[in-house]
Amino acid sequence: MERRLSAILAADVVGYSALMEQDEAGTFDRLRARRTELFEPEIARHHGRIFKLMGDGLLAEFGSVVDAVECAVSLQRGMTERNASVPEEERFNVRIGINIGEVIVDGDDRYGEGVNVAARLEQLAPPAGICVSGKVAKEVENKLAFTFDSVGRQKVKNIEELVDVYQVRIDAAPRRRIRHKRRIGQRWWAIGAAATIVALVAVWMVLQNPLTMISPAGPRTIPSVAVLPFADLSADKSLGYMGEGLANDVIAILSRFSDIAVVSRTSSFAYEGKQGDIRQIGKELGVGYVVEGSVRKEGDRVRIVAQLINTKTGDHVWADRFDKAGTDPWALQDELTGKIVGAMTGEFGAIRKADYSQAWGKDSTNLAEYDYYLRAESQLNLYTKEGLERSGEISRQGLQVFPGSPLLTVELGWSHWLKVALLHSPDPQADLQEADRLVKQVLADKNLSPQVARLANWLNAWLLTLKRDHDGAVAAMNKAIAAAPYNAFTLTDGGSIFLQAGQPEKGLELTDAAAARDPGLSWFFNYVRGFIYIVLGRNEDAVEALKATEFADAPLQLAIAYMRLGREADARSAVEKMLKSAPTATIQSWRQTWNFRDPSIMDQAAADLARAGLPPQ
Template sequence: MERRLSAILAADVVGYSALMEQDEAGTFDRLRARRTELFEPEIAGHHGRVFKLMGDGLLAEFGSVVDAVECAVSLQRGMAERNASVAEEERLNVRIGINLGEVIMDGDDRYGEGVNVAARLEQLAPPGGICVSGKVAKEVENKLAFAFDSAGQRKVKNIEELVDVYYVRIDTSPRRRLPHKRGIGRSWWVLGVAAAIVAVVAAWMALYYPLTASSPAVSSAIPSVAVLPFKDLSADKSLGYLGEGVANDVIAILSRFADIAVVSRTSSFAYEDKEGDVRQIGKELGVGYVVEGSVRKEGDRVRIVAELIDAQTGGHIWADRFDKAGTDPWALQDELTGKIVGAMTGEWGAIRKADYSQAWGKDSTNLAEYDYYLRAESQLNLFTKEGLERSGDISQQGLQVFPDSPLLTVELGWSHWMKVGLLYSSDPQADLQDADRLADKVLSNKNLSPQVARLAHWLRAWLLTLKGDHDGAVAEMNKAIAAAPYNAFTLTDAGSIFLQAGQPEKALELTDSAAARDPGLSWFFNYVRGFIFIVLGRNEDAVEVLKTTEFADAPLQLAIAYMRLGRQADARAAVEKMLKSTPAATIQSWRQAWNFRDPSILDQAAADLARAGLPSGRAQ
């Protein structure tokens, strides 16, 4: 008979029988929905496992009592949020009990006093509440931000000894969305966590990959990884941008390493808010490894959990939890760096530590600044007119607080340029002038981290292209690539810069390189390839790739290829499709987003678009 120490969570619905009598079908459907959309994902996300389902309840086992209590709080808060939109007579109120004790293992089931006490504690919990044993309260009292209220010792059914009973004080203050300016929030500390995660991921991949060489990968020669958005486990779901930001930081740093292939954020972020088998995700993205995790905030404490998973087996290779409370971001970063990198031996570990430290640097120490950036970035990456407007507004708000921030300055510059590039701008020349001014301001700062410099050089490459300084644009783009040499998104966009500079073969080489590292980015590199093929006279190839994407002005490029193949009806249909999504698109606005070294390329393309029905627009 095998035994082990486990945290057991017991939950059931209050007044279930009465609810079933009142509305059997509706109650059953609501309970099933709560299990699938809330209970099962939360329990799995907190590393727990449901080992028994009853009609109105369940029993789950956790290896960590901290995870069990945090899961219970998330479940009750999730139920409260869902009940708020339901009529009172239809609400499902759950009570939860948690115990830490020895259990008997019988296959997938669990028995013994550890389970029995949890079930009895659940019966003592009020509707919407959580009741835990003294063992649980003592174990987690200094590890969690919420408090416990003692209910004294209680006699419970079929248990000889008295049980110390505590109630979890779930809400110590009204829940609300976090304000923009936080004491901790998404801070530069998180960059330290991201770097720490990267160090461990890179270490494990380098050491572990030869043992699992059969794992799917972008390249058979190097290990490949996808970083999923970290799940927002906050009570009010206000930290989505933080989860995306952590993942984006990890992607950016991993993109510096030649011996690791990391898929782009646009590929891996497609799985945001989706529950699925990590093995299937790995197969679909063509990677051998997946990084996932979660973020949450309780009081002034931020917690980030990260995991590295073998996408072939679904097995966990590494997991860790990072906690931070207070206002000093560097204390924890140094602690994590020593803890994680110190576990690595030899020259390899030292190189990795130096690489990721250099990647981010410490050119800003304010805790709130990066929060503005992440919220602006989350809007920018929607690629919509409204998203770009909101991104610019958030950057400007941040700059009122941090007027000398290079990070927020370059982000604002990108919002101006993308309005022009995506044909949303009502005044392209004014937006380009603003973007140019902001890029110059950032690059006048000699103390930029490589990641901020990458964004600034990349932006300047586009602005110099539109000014006709193609040699300068190529030089700036090369500087951006040097900061993240293996970032598939940067390489792909570089293809557009080199194409306009009169180097279509080099442009195709860059997009091919990006495609080899990140097949999931096909919507973007096929977009760039489309114009490359048009310039090379490969119009049938252009049609094939442009039919797979609707990004930016892809329908207009498709119309050009159709016109050159004599397919005028298809060309007109493509232009009509563009005008439905972007009514303000004109030949004039389109021309202001491109500038080729050979002006005849754009002149001929504009003539094709005019014949396909794109309005000319007024001169700006």
């Protein structure tokens, strides 16, 4: 009989029986979807294995208790994100319990007190909560950035001894650990900086290398990173705990990103205090990138320097300094996040531009699949009639070399849709039908990379909107955002989807989040905000926003706002400006690019444009 020490995770759905009574088939389908979309991949990603399914629950085994806790937090956050997009009566709330102990191995099954205590802890957890044993809390308290609140010693069924129970506090941002309570101010700043560093590393890496495909149906690789402990450069060497804490926080948060492979703390911390060539460290750890840095204290100021290094070349991808002084580190974090993210990431950042340049610098006979995508995307982002035509041509050329490529297929779909959206299409219905065909082809593939899933669901959200399936559009847009929650461009366009679905306040919330993350994208979020303000009746605000952008049909939206403010001459000038860039624009072609749940919105807007001089057809 084999015995071994394992971390056991137990999970079940709260109120499952009542949900089954209300809608047996629907509840079963939704539960199965949650397992296949969230639980199974998350548990596998955290190196766990499900060894028992029990109707509405499951048991999973992990070799690392750190992996088990991080997985539990990822699962609960994933459930929260998914619940936000479904009616309250269809939401699942899950309870999770985690214990570490000796288990009996019997084939694929596991037995013993280690399993039994985990199941009892799960029953003590509140809905959407996580309870862990004292053994678990003690083991991970110096390794994870989550707070553990003591629930006290509890008597649980069939276990003679009282069990120390802790509840994991799942916050929007990681918080301080149990130790070092006397250094709360410094600790909070360290975590804030870590969150900023992680966001920047993760977004850069996902966008820099969203996927590398060996063949259309072959394996895909994702960026890999190791995080080294931050060196303590303070004169009194009093910040060693903070240097390790920062690295722990970065590892913990990075582990939430499915697009990034993160080396374990055990492996990367083996290089603590050692001087070496980053290229050699990257080779030994098998990673493409290394995060390293330092912490220093100067008076009442804490300075953190962080850098991301390409291990193949030894070059710095980015580096920045984080200074803490005063009482509001979060404000500084927001400022730094906006500055660096806006400069380096996203579809229009410096890194993506460098990607475009590199792809265009290659001989056409040596282009990889991703090179074709970059070339097509660089033309797509010109948003001109010629650029869209050229983008489509490049995608089709790539599909001849890489038949069936989901990445190039969805890129071709985007070129068809944007010709309609930007009023450049000679046959809007034909372009929309082709875009719809292509996106359906891509979404039929159940093994899409996160980058392709984002692009496909994002495009599908627009196509579903035009079909008046607003609920489906919102669900698709939520999937796109979930695939890249830090992508300001996707967030902003999501505002348009929610606006048309009858949720302008949610649309405004998304554009505000995008503006905080990437101020350089003002030309786009001002465009989306403009129509939101019009629908909300804030026409003065709409004018201010739309005057700051000329993207797409912004002049027509500006004309609508002017008309509602009684400024007919300004409205006519705005329409004339639109006709100079899109001579074939008409009320009929414009109406094909928007579709509100409330049809009166478009009827009133079309009437305003007719009075402002836009031809009917």
